[in-house]
Amino acid sequence: MSAGPRLQIEVDGKQFDPGAVPLFDGFRLTVEPSSVVALVGPSGVGKSTLLRMVGGIDQTFTGTVLVDDVPAASAPPAGFVFQDARLLPWLTASDNIRAVRPETTEAEAAALLMRVGLAGFEHYYPHELSGGMQRRVALARAFSVNPRLLLLDEPFVSLDRTLVAEMEQVLLTLIDTSQPTALLVTHLPEDAAALADRAVVLAGRPVRVVADYRFETSPGHRSRVEREHIANQIAAATSGVAA
């Protein structure tokens, strides 16, 4: 019932400056329902732009991005998680969740906060929460909007390793229980190895897929050795392009 949507991405063209080399030119990517796909690549390659196209935020491109056969801009809003927590500082944790989807009741917001390990923090303002806690509120907010499609834009950037491990655990639990389709933009192969079923390595201008790995084991059950192996595999693909 709550399986995630299929994504069909066909970006024929996108460029920021007329005359410059286009950022996208005939880019194709299909994402199966309920799969967690990591988009790995150097900064500036267009990962975040791609994510914004899927989220319906960026509509200035030619081509189609379909979410379950519906154009992204008219599809139900995705659960977007930004690089920074991007909470509204004048609203409490609970009100931040309800601001983006007023149908959410206070009880539902509290339940969501409990799922990300923040039971009892409903009425805290963002500045009263630590950086890691703010990210978890942002995750709960994204999940409240759309538990079927999560779009994560470098969600662990500037968090220390312990907090990253904590966030990953929270995410894995959410993904495990709700089976959403998720796109994870990251420049770190480790993030992909910890969370993704599939890693798509992007490079170049115009951007293209230079490697596409599908992993056998589910991310929650990977041993440390397996994770390192996957990370190395992705890292090799990334550096292979640079060389």
Added chain:
Amino acid sequence: MLFPSRLFPTPIEVGINLVNLAVNGKLIPDLGKTLYRATVAFLVAMTLGTAIGIALGRSRTADRLFSTWIVVGLNVPAIVVAIVLYIWLGLTEFALILAVVLNKLPLVIATIREGVRSFDPAYDELGRAFRMPFARRLRLVFLPQLMPFVLAAARTGLSLIWKIVLVFEVLGSDGGVGFRISVFFQFFDIKGILAYTTAFILVVFVFEYLALRPLERRILRWRQGRTA
């Protein structure tokens, strides 16, 4: 006696005079008149100024068209505006209030415009990502970002209004604190002038501590204890 006591009355004498003017004189109706003029001018200037400030902050074209006029408005001497309006419109209540509004308006516009320009585009993206409708974005995203600037405009604007309302009342009106002080001036009645000033300051204090500060605390509650 080093100073003639008629020109340098003691605080007690001023206090007695204050009570006397309040009970037997025209202090209360004068204060009422001045407060009425200040309040109307304040509300009109804040409403208009906020609306225009938002427009100029959002639209480059509008800003290019009007920004020179804002500079003119900010710097043209208050007294010139008042005299011109008195000549054109007569010594009326309307002319006085309009003159106050015109003096305060550019200040509000400039402050609000800065506020709108300082809006974080990241929140716009947030609104787009979650498809927040305009009314909700206005209420939850724009207004809270604008509120500190509205309060700043209110505070500086209010102090400006107190000052110029009195000057304009001296220049031409049929009552009010400024008018009465100019009458006292004819008689060198320093006791009366100080009594009126004291009463006026008391009103300002009441306004500051019973209205402005609690309002500020309520609106900016989310910033309390914030270190960053």
